[in-house]
Amino acid sequence: MDWEKLPLYSHIITNTPVSLAKTVVEAKEEEKRMEKRRDEEEGKSHVKRGLWKPEEDMILRSYIETHGEGNWADISRRSGLKRGGKSCRLRWKNYLRPNIKRGGMSPQEQDLIIRMHKLLGNRWSLIAGRLPGRTDNEVKNYWNTHLNKKSNSRKQNAPESVEAAPLADKPVMSTEARRSHGEGEEEGTTWMEETNCFGYDNLVFDPCFALTDFFPLL
DNA sequence: AAGAGTTACAACCGCCTGCGT
DNA sequence: GACGCAGGCGGTTGTAACTCT
Numbered sequence: 001m002d003w004e005k006l007p008l009y010s011h012i013i014t015n016t017p018v019s020l021a022k023t024v025v026e027a028k029e030e031e032k033r034m035e036k037r038r039d040e041e042e043g044k045s046h047v048k049r050g051l052w053k054p055e056e057d058m059i060l061r062s063y064i065e066t067h068g069e070g071n072w073a074d075i076s077r078r079s080g081l082k083r084g085g086k087s088c089r090l091r092w093k094n095y096l097r098p099n100i101k102r103g104g105m106s107p108q109e110q111d112l113i114i115r116m117h118k119l120l121g122n123r124w125s126l127i128a129g130r131l132p133g134r135t136d137n138e139v140k141n142y143w144n145t146h147l148n149k150k151s152n153s154r155k156q157n158a159p160e161s162v163e164a165a166p167l168a169d170k171p172v173m174s175t176e177a178r179r180s181h182g183e184g185e186e187e188g189t190t191w192m193e194e195t196n197c198f199g200y201d202n203l204v205f206d207p208c209f210a211l212t213d214f215f216p217l218l
Numbered sequence: 219a220a221g222a223g224t225t226a227c228a229a230c231c232g233c234c235t236g237c238g239t
Numbered sequence: 240g241a242c243g244c245a246g247g248c249g250g251t252t253g254t255a256a257c258t259c260t
Contacts, residue, residue: 051228051254073245089246090229125248140249141227224258231251239242 048082052091056081060088061096094135101133105142113139114147 063079069092072085081088094100105113109131116127124136124143131139 049230071245084230085245086231086247087229093247094228122249136248137228144250145226220260222258222260224256226256227254229251229253232249234246234248236244236246238244 047084047087049087052083052095056083057091057096060091064092064096090137094137099133100135105134105146109134110142110147113143117143117147 059079059081060075063075067075067078072089074085075081076083076085076088079088083091112131113127116130120126122140124140128134128136128139
């Protein structure tokens with residue numbers, strides 16, 4: 001139990017006055033603020049923010065290509081980029097990584113996102129994991145800007161849900177897209193494939209797609 | 219042409235978890 | 240068990256690009 005986060009309760013058990021418990025939290029926050037200010041004054045805090053420049057992308061990409069991923073704080077230090085480790089990781093993961101698919105979502109992808117979201121809620125990384133080349137950030141953004149409205153309007157206008165729509169009406173992936181998603185490379189069928197509960201020939205049914213994705217406690 | 223409003227998406231922030239010490 | 244650190248995640252914000260008036 002983190003008593004510092006529960007000053008109102010901690011004082012009951014430990015006989016610590018509320019004011020004192022609060023002071024501990026406030027003191028820590030003040031300490032953090034002071035430290036930040038000191039860093040800024042000393043010029044230590046020169047972490048760059050905002051949009052990434054092409055030169056920065058190039059540096060990060062070439063560094064990771066030679067040294068590999070992992071230890072992002074180290075990468076940000078050693079590559080000479082004045083970016084935080086987290087920022088480097090995010091930029092690589094969402095933008096620079098190979099096999100990132102950019103551009104608009106296909107109707108299949110859109111529909112899959114809607115269905116997965118219905119099943120999983122805002123578990124963006126899990127949803128993105130079923131969309132090859134798409135990142136959680138991209139899926140999340142796409143949902144917030146496009147599909148959220150769409151799904152709301154569907155709820156209002158159409159009494160029958162997406163699930164109720166006949167599977168035969170669903171668009172089918174192009175041969176090109178199938179190939180790029182590795183169709184024919186796996187042998188055997190999964191439970192998901194057999195039941196084909198999403199109504200697509202491919203896209204989500206990779207061998208790693210387990211029931212535990214939906215029900216992690218199983 | 220220009221300013222206001224809207225949209226799309228890149229990036230940041232804070233919290234949580236897992237792991238090593 | 241406590242602590243610190245790194246990485247991952249979802250929510251939120253910032254901003255460039257676009258559209259409307």
